[in-house]
Structures are given as C-alpha cells and as structure tokens.
Amino acid sequence: MDSETAKPSKYERFKIETKPARHVYQIPNKFDVSAKKVRLAAMLVHEAFEYKLNKEVVLSRPCIYGVFGGRFGGFKPLKHKCVGCMRCVQEYPHIMTVKHSDSYKRLGDSFWTPEAVFTIWNEASTGKIPVKGMGYKGAFGGEGFDGIWTDMSEIVRPTRDGVYGREYISTSVDVGRKPTSVDFNKIDRAPSTVEIPVPIIFDKVPVGNGPIRSAVGMAAEKLGTFYISRSRTPFDFGPANLIPIVDEETIQDLVERPAAIVEYDADRADIFEKLRSALPSSIVIARLPLHEDSGTVACKLAREGVHGLHLYADYHGQDYSKQPQHISASLKVVHQQLVKEGLRDQVTIIASGGITLAEHVPKAIICGADLVGIDTTVLVALQAEFKGETRDRTNCQMKPREIDPEWGAQRLVNLMGVWHDQLIEILSAMGMRDVRRLRGDIGRSMMDAELREQSFKGIAWAT
Amino acid sequence: MGNLELIVEKHSERIHHGLEVLPTLRHGLPAGLGNKRWTAELILATYEMALTGELPKNGLEYKTGDSGGGFDVLGWKNNGFAKIDQNTVDLSIELNKREEGRKIEIPLPIYGGGMSFGSISLNFMLARARAAKKIGTYMSTGEGGYPDAIVPYRDHVITQVATGMFGVREETIQYAPIVEFKYAQGAKPGLGGHLLADKVTSEVAKMRESSMFTSLYSPFPFHSVYSVEDHKKHVDWIKTVNPRALVSVKVSTPTDVDMVAIGSYYAGANIIHIDGGYGGTGAAPEIAKKNIAMPIEYAIPKVHDYLVSEGVRDQVVLIASGGIRTADDIAKVIALGADGCVVATAEAVAVGCTHCGNCERGRGCQVGITTTDPELSQFIDPEWGETRIVNLFTAWSKRLRSILAGFGLESVRDLRGRRDLLVR
Numbered sequence: 001m002d003s004e005t006a007k008p009s010k011y012e013r014f015k016i017e018t019k020p021a022r023h024v025y026q027i028p029n030k031f032d033v034s035a036k037k038v039r040l041a042a043m044l045v046h047e048a049f050e051y052k053l054n055k056e057v058v059l060s061r062p063c064i065y066g067v068f069g070g071r072f073g074g075f076k077p078l079k080h081k082c083v084g085c086m087r088c089v090q091e092y093p094h095i096m097t098v099k100h101s102d103s104y105k106r107l108g109d110s111f112w113t114p115e116a117v118f119t120i121w122n123e124a125s126t127g128k129i130p131v132k133g134m135g136y137k138g139a140f141g142g143e144g145f146d147g148i149w150t151d152m153s154e155i156v157r158p159t160r161d162g163v164y165g166r167e168y169i170s171t172s173v174d175v176g177r178k179p180t181s182v183d184f185n186k187i188d189r190a191p192s193t194v195e196i197p198v199p200i201i202f203d204k205v206p207v208g209n210g211p212i213r214s215a216v217g218m219a220a221e222k223l224g225t226f227y228i229s230r231s232r233t234p235f236d237f238g239p240a241n242l243i244p245i246v247d248e249e250t251i252q253d254l255v256e257r258p259a260a261i262v263e264y265d266a267d268r269a270d271i272f273e274k275l276r277s278a279l280p281s282s283i284v285i286a287r288l289p290l291h292e293d294s295g296t297v298a299c300k301l302a303r304e305g306v307h308g309l310h311l312y313a314d315y316h317g318q319d320y321s322k323q324p325q326h327i328s329a330s331l332k333v334v335h336q337q338l339v340k341e342g343l344r345d346q347v348t349i350i351a352s353g354g355i356t357l358a359e360h361v362p363k364a365i366i367c368g369a370d371l372v373g374i375d376t377t378v379l380v381a382l383q384a385e386f387k388g389e390t391r392d393r394t395n396c397q398m399k400p401r402e403i404d405p406e407w408g409a410q411r412l413v414n415l416m417g418v419w420h421d422q423l424i425e426i427l428s429a430m431g432m433r434d435v436r437r438l439r440g441d442i443g444r445s446m447m448d449a450e451l452r453e454q455s456f457k458g459i460a461w462a463t
Numbered sequence: 464m465g466n467l468e469l470i471v472e473k474h475s476e477r478i479h480h481g482l483e484v485l486p487t488l489r490h491g492l493p494a495g496l497g498n499k500r501w502t503a504e505l506i507l508a509t510y511e512m513a514l515t516g517e518l519p520k521n522g523l524e525y526k527t528g529d530s531g532g533g534f535d536v537l538g539w540k541n542n543g544f545a546k547i548d549q550n551t552v553d554l555s556i557e558l559n560k561r562e563e564g565r566k567i568e569i570p571l572p573i574y575g576g577g578m579s580f581g582s583i584s585l586n587f588m589l590a591r592a593r594a595a596k597k598i599g600t601y602m603s604t605g606e607g608g609y610p611d612a613i614v615p616y617r618d619h620v621i622t623q624v625a626t627g628m629f630g631v632r633e634e635t636i637q638y639a640p641i642v643e644f645k646y647a648q649g650a651k652p653g654l655g656g657h658l659l660a661d662k663v664t665s666e667v668a669k670m671r672e673s674s675m676f677t678s679l680y681s682p683f684p685f686h687s688v689y690s691v692e693d694h695k696k697h698v699d700w701i702k703t704v705n706p707r708a709l710v711s712v713k714v715s716t717p718t719d720v721d722m723v724a725i726g727s728y729y730a731g732a733n734i735i736h737i738d739g740g741y742g743g744t745g746a747a748p749e750i751a752k753k754n755i756a757m758p759i760e761y762a763i764p765k766v767h768d769y770l771v772s773e774g775v776r777d778q779v780v781l782i783a784s785g786g787i788r789t790a791d792d793i794a795k796v797i798a799l800g801a802d803g804c805v806v807a808t809a810e811a812v813a814v815g816c817t818h819c820g821n822c823e824r825g826r827g828c829q830v831g832i833t834t835t836d837p838e839l840s841q842f843i844d845p846e847w848g849e850t851r852i853v854n855l856f857t858a859w860s861k862r863l864r865s866i867l868a869g870f871g872l873e874s875v876r877d878l879r880g881r882r883d884l885l886v887r
C-alpha cells in the first residue's frame with residue numbers, strides 16, 4: 001500500500017484504565033484492637049528492667065503494620081492500620097485483644113456480607129484484584145453461585161499469557177437478535193446487534209440521585225458499555241450509552257432521539273408492537289421477572305420477535321416463583337428451554353439481581369446469560385449506606401450519598417476493571433479465548449449438589 | 464548482643480510463649496483469630512499439638528472446622544467394630560506400587576507439600592526439611608529452587624519441576640528420591656505462580672536466576688506439554704537424568720480430573736498428586752481459590768473409582784492435598800480413596816501461622832513464615848520449627864491410630880476407599 005495513503009492503524013486492545021479513587025466517606029475498621037492499659041503499663045515497666053532501659057529494645061513493637069507507632073503506642077493504637085495478623089495477641093495475650101469490629105460486623109444486610117461489602121469497596125477504590133495467601137478461608141460450597149465451581153484445564157488452554165495480556169481473551173458480547181440466515185434485502189439496514197466489550201451493564205440504580213446517575217452514565221461511556229434508566233430526563237453527557245425503559249409516553253421522545261437499545265416491561269405486549277414500528281433500528285429488549293413460567297414466557301417473546309430478554313431476580317438474587325429459587329437455577333431453566341425450542345440464538349439474555357461479586361459474572365453466563373446487569377453493587381461501590389434489607393426492588397433500603405460524579409465514575413470504572421481482570425482469570429484457567437463460548441456451558445462447571453451426590457454416594461447419613 | 468539480635472530474641476520468646484499460653488484458653492478464645500476453614504479452636508489445637516506431641520486435653524476442637532461442607536460434615540461410624548490395640552496399627556504407606564523402580568515407604572501417610580524458597584523463609588524451609596528427615600518422610604521444594612542449605616537433607620527432599628523451571632538443574636534432579644512435576648496447584652488452578660517483586664531479594668533472584676526485585680511469573684501450563692505423549696517425554700527426561708527417582712505428577716481438580724489421572728499413570732507416574740481447589744499456601748487471587756476447580760473431597764472418590772474401574776489402582780499411588788488440616792481430615796482423605804496426603808498449611812500453623820492471609824503485604828509474614836525479610840525470617844529457628852512439626856505429626860499419628868484401632872484395622876492401607884466407615 002502507498003505509504004502516503006496508508007491510514008494509521010486504529011487498533012487498540014481493550015483495556016480498562018483503573019486509578020485509585022479512595023473512599024470519601026470513612027469506612028469502618030475491619031479489626032478492633034485494644035490493650036488493657038494497666039497491664040500494658042506494667043509490661044513496659046517490666047521490660048524496662050529486663051532490657052536495662054534499652055529504649056530501642058523496650059519500645060520495639062510486636063506490630064509490623066505500625067498500629068502502635070503513634071505517639072501513645074499501645075495506649076492509643078492506630079486502629080485503622082490493623083490487618084488482623086494477631087501477632088500482638090500471640091506476644092501479649094494477657095494485654096491485647098483483636099476482634100472484628102462491631103461496625104464491620106454490622107455492614108450489609110442478610111445477603112450482603114461484611115466481607116462482600118469490603119471487597120466491593122476495595123475493588124472500587126484500588127482497581128486491584130483481591131489477593132491473599134494461605135488458601136481459602138470461607139465456607140464450603142453452598143447455595144446459589146457459591147455452589148458452582150468453574151473448570152480449569154491442565155494442559156490445553158490459552159495459557160497464563162492471557163492474564164498478562166500477551167494473548168488476547170475476548171470479553172465482548174453482542175446484544176440483539178443474531179441473523180439466522182443472510183437476508184440481502186436487509187444489507188444496508190442498521191446492524192441487528194451491538195457489541196459491548198465487557199459482559200456487564202449497569203441496571204437501573206435501585207435508589208439514586210442526579211450525581212449518582214451521572215457517575216453511572218459517565219462510567220458506562222468510558223467503558224463502552226450501557227446503563228439502564230427509567231428516567232426521561234436526558235443527561236448532560238448524552239444518551240449514547242443509555243438503555244431507556246420505554247413506556248407509551250416516551251416512545252415519541254425516542255423517535256426523535258433513537259437509542260441503540262431500548263427495554264420495555266414484558267407484561268406490556270402492546271408496547272412491543274408500537275416499539276417495533278416506531279423504532280425499527282433499535283434493539284428491543286423485554287424486561288421480565290424470573291419465575292416458574294419464565295421459560296415459557298421467554299419462548300413466546302422470542303417467537304414474537306423481541307431481540308433480547310432482561311431477566312431479573314430480586315436484589316438478593318432470588319426469583320419471583322412461589323418457592324423462590326436462586327437466579328442461577330431459574331436462568332438455567334430459561335436458557336435450556338430456549339435451546340430446546342431452537343430459539344436461544346435469536347435473543348440476548350441479560351441477567352440481573354444478586355450479581356454482587358466478580359465471580360457471579362462467569363457463573364451467571366455459565367447458567368445461560370449472555371451478560372449481566374449490576375444494581376445494588378453500584379451503590380455499594382459508591383459508598384451508599386445500608387439502612388435495612390436491600391432485597392425488594394420497590395423498596396430497597398439503601399441511602400445514596402452525595403458524591404462527585406467524576407469520583408463515582410472512576411470507582412465504577414475501577415470495579416469493572418477488576419471484574420474484567422477476574423473474568424479473564426476464570427476464562428484463562430478454563431482455556432477459553434472468548435466469553436461468548438462460556439454461555440450455557442454447564443459442562444465446564446461443577447455443581448456442589450451434584451458432586452456431593454456422586455462422590456459421597458455410599459456414605460450413610462448420620463442417624 | 465546488638466540491639467537487632469535483642470529485638471529478634473525478645474519477640475521470638477514472646478511469640479513462643481504466646482503459642483504455649485493461648486491454647487490453655489487462660490485468656491479466652493481470641494476473637495479475631497481464624498475463619499471458617501481454620502477456626503480459632505483448630506489453630507490453637509494445632510499450636511498445642513505442636514508443643515506437646517499430644518492431642519489437646521482441654522476440649523479444644525482438633526478434628527473439624529466450621530466450613531459447613533466437605534470434611535467438616537463427614538464423621539465416623541461409631542459402633543459395631545471389634546477394636547484392636549492402637550500400638551499394633553501400622554501407618555506406613557508405599558510410594559511406588561509399580562513393579563519396576565525403587566521401593567520407598569514412609570512411616571506416616573503424610574508428606575510435606577511444595578512451598579518455594581522466596582515465598583517462604585529459608586529458616587522455615589529448613590525446619591520442614593529437618594522434620595521430614597526426623598520423621599522419615601519428605602517435603603517438596605516448591606518451584607523456587609533448591610537452596611544449598613537443604614542439600615544435607617536431600618534424601619528427604621522432593622525436587623519440584625514446575626513451569627517456571629526456577630532452579631531446576633541436573634544436580635537438583637539427581638539429588639531427589641522423588642521428582643514432582645507441578646502441572647497445576649490448588650491455590651490457583653489453571654494459573655501460574657506469581658512471586659511479588661518485594662520478595663525477590665538477591666538470594667531469591669540468584670536461586671531463580673532472575674533479576675532482583677522484579678515480579679516473577681510462572682507460565683501456565685508447561686509450554687512443552689500439549690498431550691499425554693509430551694507429558695511422557697517429561698517423565699522420561701527425569702528418569703534418564705535420575706533413574707532412581709520416583710515421579711510424582713501434581714495436578715489440580717478439573718471436571719475431568721479422572722482422565723488427567725489415568726493419563727499421568729500411562730505416562731509413567733508413580734504418584735498422582737491431586738491438589739484441590741480450596742487449599743494452597745501461595746498468594747493467589749481470591750476468585751481463583753474459591754471458585755476454580757473442585758474441592759479435594761469430591762475429587763478423591765472420582766479419581767479412585769476411575770482408577771479402580773480401569774484396573775490400575777494398585778499400580779499407582781494417589782496422594783491428595785488442598786485444605787487438609789487435621790488427623791481426621793487425613794483419615795477421611797484415605798477413606799475416600801487416596802493412599803495418603805500432602806500437607807503444608809498445617810506445618811505453617813505449627814510454627815505460629817494464624818491463617819490471616821497477609822503473606823504478601825508489606826514485609827511479608829509477621830512471624831517469619833512467608834517472608835524473605837531478614838529480621839522477620841529469624842523468628843523461626845529451624846530446630847524449634849523441626850520440633851514443632853515433628854510434634855504435630857506425632858499427635859496426628861496418635862489420632863490416626865485411634866481411628867484405625869476403633870475400626871479394627873491393622874494398617875492405614877486397609878482404610879483406603881472405605882467410604883462405608885464414614886457418615887455424613
């Protein structure tokens with residue numbers, strides 16, 4: 001090619017730029033360290049004699065994290081520095097007490113554990129993957145996503161090079177109806193799918209204020225993903241990344257300013273017809289709660305021509321069946337019914353409700369989603385306060401804080417950066433180069449309940 | 464004595480004293496200690512066993528944790544068995560069941576897992592090597608090379624060959640009674656090792672033939688292995704360099720762990736070592752530890768049953784690791800179908816680990832285990848560490864003998880695959 005006419009390459013590998021966005025509101029100390037002061041004083045006197053007033057030795061502290069490095073040493077420990085290593089308790093068990101602080105233990109609600117809240121805060125603040133030594137420390141398996149393990153490959157895989165960026169692992173997904181055959185009459189029409197670089201969008205913020213919605217919108221724009229809102233107020237930053245939830249009154253606004261993707265509440269069948277004729281170039285997604293009949297409803301909607309389904313559980317990840325079950329179980333049912341009826345590739349599935357940790361993204365995809373939406377997690381990243389139970393979509397007990405939208409956007413970019421990196425870890429371990437391959441691939445997962453039955457077969461129940 | 468020595472002495476003494484006093488519960492159960500897998504009681508019980516060589520007598524729970532699954536929900540049947548004298552119970556297992564090759568037996572169904580120089584202190588490594596020698600078992604170098612200081616213990620040291628090939632030299636393979644190929648590890652299944660830059664001191668860099676204070680990543684997987692045939696070439700390579708060595712193949716626990724095991728057997732492995740997803744000592748992303756690969760409790764029966772169905776079970780040794788904390792866990796591992804097990808975290812707890820997970824923060828471990836900090840490393844005197852690890856294994860032997868005697872079993876080999884003795 002003539003070098004004069006050659007255009008500079010536009011290729012840029014997808015990467016999420018994280019940078020520290022520290023907590024603006026003070027977070028509780030995880031550990032509460034305290035000393036029995038009289039015993040501490042007695043110990044100092046004792047050591048002064050023992051080490052013949054050698055100040056350096058007497059005042060050398062058991063803590064390598066500087067908790068006793070303040071002016072008053074152990075009399076006024078710098079509690080925020082404590083990482084719970086317990087060495088001070090080992091050395092001075094009669095003086096020191098270290099426990100999980102009450103304010104830490106009060107974090108979250110019946111679903112959001114203090115550990116999960118801390119994880120999200122730290123991911124949003126640092127943009128770094130949580131790393132710890134000495135093995136796993138939590139419960140064994142469990143319900144919902146905790147009862148799913150992802151596979152790994154001993155030999156054939158894209159290699160760890162994927163994690164360090166030397167080999168590309170794609171996390172892009174398509175939203176919309178994939179053409180099932182070539183239609184030459186439609187060649188010049190708008191594409192039927194939109195590609196987003198991470199399989200995560202921001203669902204409608206459970207409770208919010210202007211700056212929070214701005215932060216979400218800005219983060220979506222930076223990440224190249226989307227955010228959902230019912231609000232009709234156009235935001236300052238433009239609606240390019242907005243997925244509006246449309247009703248009769250808002251269709252007309254959208255005719256004037258079309259959105260690439262729109263959602264509507266699935267129980268309004270009449271709206272779908274109107275949307276289809278009014279917004280022929282938009283991807284139309286039906287939003288519906290997950291319950292025992294969702295599979296049948298999903299198939300019906302797919303046949304009617306919707307381009308996607310946004311299946312949601314409550315904010316604790318429980319569906320709306322008479323006997324609520326976890327979103328992982330109900331997603332599988334819908335996915336498998338669509339597969340069985342030959343409809344799965346005609347719709348995109350977005351899953352939301354209870355997606356609160358990085359590991360939930362690949363697990364929801366394994367259960368059949370194409371991508372996920374996050375909701376209360378956004379508020380946690382933005383340091384909203386828990387005021388009670390967050391489960392109910394119509395009455396979520398979280399109180400958003402006043403925030404600077406730029407700060408909020410960076411926190412959300414950090415969170416998505418860390419989740420993206422963790423998704424790569426999971427895909428890399430499995431030997432997958434493309435997250436799209438993971439969809440519904442239950443064979444690359446292991447379920448606690450099934451493994452228990454297989455491996456503990458023959459082990460009698462205790463009487 | 465200079466101030467630095469005095470400071471090290473002061474804190475070593477205080478830590479040792481604490482490890483003695485805490486299990487007495489004189490000051491109560493430390494509220495911030497432990498977690499669901501390693502509960503405060505299990506940690507203190509391990510301190511006590513490491514001190515005395517006896518099982519705790521003050522009611523401290525030393526058998527199970529609080530994880531709500533796996534080992535923690537398995538118990539033992541407790542009636543209808545003709546008991547035998549504990550002292551007659553044999554705990555030894557063989558590490559080579561093939562007709563060819565050297566015969567090796569260890570007196571307990573346990574050996575020490577890979578923890579590499581650089582990720583742990585040399586003093587802790589020495590303590591482990593000395594304990595292995597004293598007991599007559601083995602410990603693995605991990606992937607960080609073979610420090611000269613452990614050469615005197617080489618008859619009890621397994622040389623690990625991992626993907627980074629750090630410190631793998633002809634002589635370190637020739638030293639080894641057993642060579643361990645690490646294909647994968649439970650702490651980060653499907654992901655390679657990662658030693659943070661801060662830990663790569665001049666000694667570590669020299670050992671690994673790398674640059675100082677530069678992060679070291681091990682690739683994953685072996686870039687020279689893409690099939691069982693390639694894997695066999697690896698095994699042949701080791702057997703050529705050291706024909707007397709047994710070969711162990713360490714893998715993680717994917718869905719097809721049974722296929723991986725049979726492939727390793729046909730490639731010539733003497734030991735198939737499966738490392739479950741919840742274990743490991745190395746620093747790893749939390750997402751990997753919790754979510755990738757199946758727990759060892761589920762993998763053992765799957766592999767054991769498959770090897771039985773293929774008719775090769777009695778020609779290969781199945782060793783399990785990954786979250787094995789107690790003598791009861793060891794016995795359960797064997798009842799589920801393994802021949803024996805590998806432990807590492809428990810050895811760290813024996814010398815004062817609190818399972819706090821701060822191994823990679825700042826200067827590394829505050830009590831000298833996972834650190835290369837010159838001052839902190841000195842908290843573990845190798846002789847003291849050796850005694851503690853030997854004591855722990857001694858206490859475990861007592862518990863193992865008591866379990867076996869209770870079922871009328873004369874040898875730990877007779878426990879293998881006896882799931883009928885377990886209850887859930």
Ligand code: SF4
Pocket residue numbers: 031033062063064065066067081082083084085086087088089098
């Ligand atoms: S627990 Fe560890 S970090 Fe916290 S004060 Fe004690 S020594 Fe310092």
Ligand code: SF4
Pocket residue numbers: 085133134811815816817818819820821822823827828829830831832833
């Ligand atoms: S830092 Fe904590 S978990 Fe790591 S070895 Fe030391 S005591 Fe154990």
